[in-house]
Amino acid sequence: MTIGTIHLLALDLDGTTLSHDGIVTPRTKAAIEKVAATGAIVALCSGRSNATMAAAKASIGLDVLQVAFNGCLGLGYTENVLFKDTLSTDQVSAVLNVATQLNSTVNYYSESVIYAVPKSPQHKALIARYQAQTGAQYELIDSYSSIQSATCKLLILTETVAEVERTLRTALGDTVEIVRDNYFVECLPARVNKGVGFTKLCKQIGMPVHNTAAFGDGINDIEFLQAAGLGVAMANAKTELKSVASRVTEFTNREDGLAIELERMLEQGRFAAPPAGTIAM
Helix, strand or coil, X not given: CCXXXXXXXXXXXXXXXXXXXXCCCHHHHHHHHHHHHCCCEEEEECCCCHHHHHHHHHHHCCCCEEEEHHXXXXXXXXXXXXXXXXXXHHHHHHHHHHHHHCCCEEEEECCCCEEECCCCHHHHHHHHHHHHHHCCXXXXXXXXXXXXCCCCCEEEECCCHHHHHHHHHHHHCCCEEEEECCCEEEEEECCCCHHHHHHHHHHHHCCCHHHEEEEEXXXXXXXXXXXXXXXXXXXXXXXXXXXXXXXXXXCCHHHCHHHHHHHHHHHCCCECCCCCCCCCC
């Protein structure tokens, strides 16, 4: 793909825009502000729900586009829904059955809260860990059967990620998209990932993907970086992501690696506003 002038900067949150302690550092905030000052569009693209992206968005302090739930939900500047994919009732039941079989607890996402049914101290500890990482608001309930709303994703909290992933793939095949992380496994609608969601966002606003740059660090960022004109992996990224990236930052998210890379790109004049009248918001 020929990489043109960058009119849209797309940023993962955890491990990329956020430092190791989960904040947007002053240097990172300043670098993103300078990119926006060129007229380039800024988008946040995360596996998180839009509710748990809110604090990071507020810290950045700019109007941004969003892709949440690993590509299932796209939001405009006013939180208007650009696209949304949800799991079917059958898919939800199948995932919950596997979680029950493995004695695991599940994050069931609504618009604003996460429902969970913890049945052991281990479940409660995993919920507390996720809550500390994301600031998520939980509603603890007795049964998932009481939930009426559709969901973009289910997330199984676990200390045995490999076993859960293997069991899900055996039981569900390709009927859902499965994404693993350090202590959880996510289940999304089939053929949805962060790259698919990012591509939908670009199509929705009329942005050619060769005029975009994406930064990420995780396994779930592989398709995301591949979809962008310029895909940049963080120095702290998973090896699998570094192998598909256009390049890798010199420094990690502990060392303001994103900010330093953006500062260099700004010095090179890589960012600019999209041509007038070409982008539909």
